[in-house]
Amino acid sequence: MTENHPHHHHDAPISDIEARVKRLEQLLVEKGLVDPATMDELVDTYENRVGPRNGARVVARAWTDPDYKRRLLSDATAAIMEMGYAGRQGEHMQVVENTAEVHNMVVCTLCSCYPWPVLGLPPTWYKASSYRARAVKEPRAVLQDFGVELDPQVRIEVWDSTAEVRYLVLPMRPEGTEDLDQDALAKLVNRDAMIGTGLVVTT
Amino acid sequence: MNGAHDLGGMDGFGPIDASSTPHFPNEWERQVFALTLACGFQGKWNLDQSRFAREQMEPGHYLTSTYYEHWLHGLEALLLKQGIVSEQELREGKADAEGKYTPVAKEKVSAILEKGAPVSIEAETNPEYSVGDQVRLINQHPTSHTRLPRYLRGRHGKIIHYHGAHIYPDVHSRDGKKQPAHLYTIAFDAAEVWGSYEAKAKDRIMVDVFEPYIEQIV
Numbered sequence: 131m132t133e134n135h136p137h138h139h140h141d142a143p144i145s146d147i148e149a150r151v152k153r154l155e156q157l158l159v160e161k162g163l164v165d166p167a168t169m170d171e172l173v174d175t176y177e178n179r180v181g182p183r184n185g186a187r188v189v190a191r192a193w194t195d196p197d198y199k200r201r202l203l204s205d206a207t208a209a210i211m212e213m214g215y216a217g218r219q220g221e222h223m224q225v226v227e228n229t230a231e232v233h234n235m236v237v238c239t240l241c242s243c244y245p246w247p248v249l250g251l252p253p254t255w256y257k258a259s260s261y262r263a264r265a266v267k268e269p270r271a272v273l274q275d276f277g278v279e280l281d282p283q284v285r286i287e288v289w290d291s292t293a294e295v296r297y298l299v300l301p302m303r304p305e306g307t308e309d310l311d312q313d314a315l316a317k318l319v320n321r322d323a324m325i326g327t328g329l330v331v332t333t
Numbered sequence: 334m335n336g337a338h339d340l341g342g343m344d345g346f347g348p349i350d351a352s353s354t355p356h357f358p359n360e361w362e363r364q365v366f367a368l369t370l371a372c373g374f375q376g377k378w379n380l381d382q383s384r385f386a387r388e389q390m391e392p393g394h395y396l397t398s399t400y401y402e403h404w405l406h407g408l409e410a411l412l413l414k415q416g417i418v419s420e421q422e423l424r425e426g427k428a429d430a431e432g433k434y435t436p437v438a439k440e441k442v443s444a445i446l447e448k449g450a451p452v453s454i455e456a457e458t459n460p461e462y463s464v465g466d467q468v469r470l471i472n473q474h475p476t477s478h479t480r481l482p483r484y485l486r487g488r489h490g491k492i493i494h495y496h497g498a499h500i501y502p503d504v505h506s507r508d509g510k511k512q513p514a515h516l517y518t519i520a521f522d523a524a525e526v527w528g529s530y531e532a533k534a535k536d537r538i539m540v541d542v543f544e545p546y547i548e549q550i551v
Contacts, residue, residue, distance in 0.1 A: 151361040151405065153426025155368060157418060162432030163375060167439040169367035175446065176366075177356060217449040222496070239341030239482050241384055242400065251366075254354045257400040260346035266484065266538050267342045267527055275349040286536040290341065292480045293516055293541035294452045294499060327351070 181250035184215045186319035190312045193303045220247035227300040234299045235326030237265035238291040245296035276327045299326040337392035342484040362401040374437040381506035385478035386410040456498035460515040466492045468547045478506035481546045494518035515544040
């Protein structure tokens with residue numbers, strides 16, 4: 131890739147893996163398999179353009195537009211496409227709604243399946259062994275790691291993304307937000323709330 | 334395959350580090366991400382084949398390496414398997430012969446990403462099961478790629494949703510053939526999966542399951 135990324139450390143000693151990746155990139159560019167400008171474009175897309183702000187806009191609209199919410203829960207792929215978000219790793223979307231009775235949480239125990247068009251790339255912990263191993267077996271203990279304590283009577287439904295369906299959690303709208311418009315609501319919605327490891331709060 | 338990737342229910346990893354870190358803590362991780370997607374654009378392998386390539390990492394290595402090292406391993410393995418690069422070329426970082434490939438241009442990236450790659454496909458049979466059916470998952474341990482996690486094999490659950498037919502990953506990974514399989518979401522009671530389960534609430538695990546993984550309860 132061209133070297134215009136702020137995180138590139140020129141001074142640090144080159145590790146084995148850095149050297150291995152550098153050789154691989156040189157080889158693939160020489161073979162004509164990849165173009166460094168294409169690689170930059172891919173990184174820029176997911177580092178700077180596609181991220182959880184997209185999902186937050188979907189959530190805020192669902193909170194304020196009952197017709198949209200109905201469409202979102204019955205055909206999420208189409209409803210999300212209405213907002214302009216579609217494509218890779220979001221081809222088959224499903225939205226699951228949190229209520230006073232049910233809390234939804236999403237994991238991929240087998241790899242790292244995640245709804246890229248609405249949330250961007252997954253956070254590091256989502257791809258790490260601990261979350262993938264524990265989310266299905268002890269979701270309440272996992273939620274405590276995120277500082278979330280649910281009423282013991284609330285049923286947790288953990289969605290293990292084993293196929294190509296990608297899940298987005300529709301969090302509960304916090305009380306006291308009746309006067310906020312969609313933009314203001316979207317600012318409250320955080321990434322973890324849309325994975326189900328967080329809640330939306332007003333403070 | 335029963336690889337280290339099949340992590341559901343494993344103990345001992347300790348607490349989750351929920352702190353926010355950048356997507357690519359190191360430049361090499363950014364490069365591996367971009368190389369993997371850019372090479373994928375060449376269409377020499379499919380998503381299930383790239384998953385299987387990562388799953389075949391030696392388990393001890395898989396569990397002690399970071400996410401993008403899994404991707405790096407998978408990418409190198411696929412390039413070697415397809416005969417696109419040789420071991421010597423990988424070691425030297427230099428091509429033996431002139432390149433015969435054409436890279437996908439930067440200008441095409443956004444259209445490719447926006448289009449995605451839907452896996453819904455026309456079914457060849459009617460679905461065997463209906464929403465509301467109580468079913469059991471088969472107990473099978475293939476050494477090839479499968480999307481039936483170990484912790485659910487032999488477990489009873491209830492079908493709550495039908496998605497239509499999708500490309501069956503087990504066959505897609507083996508020979509690239511797009512064989513349709515009906516896809517359902519099945520709800521499993523946590524107590525059915527884990528035996529004793531502490532929560533008072535009736536927690537559930539919801540999983541997307543391909544029809545060949547299901548058997549009727551007799």
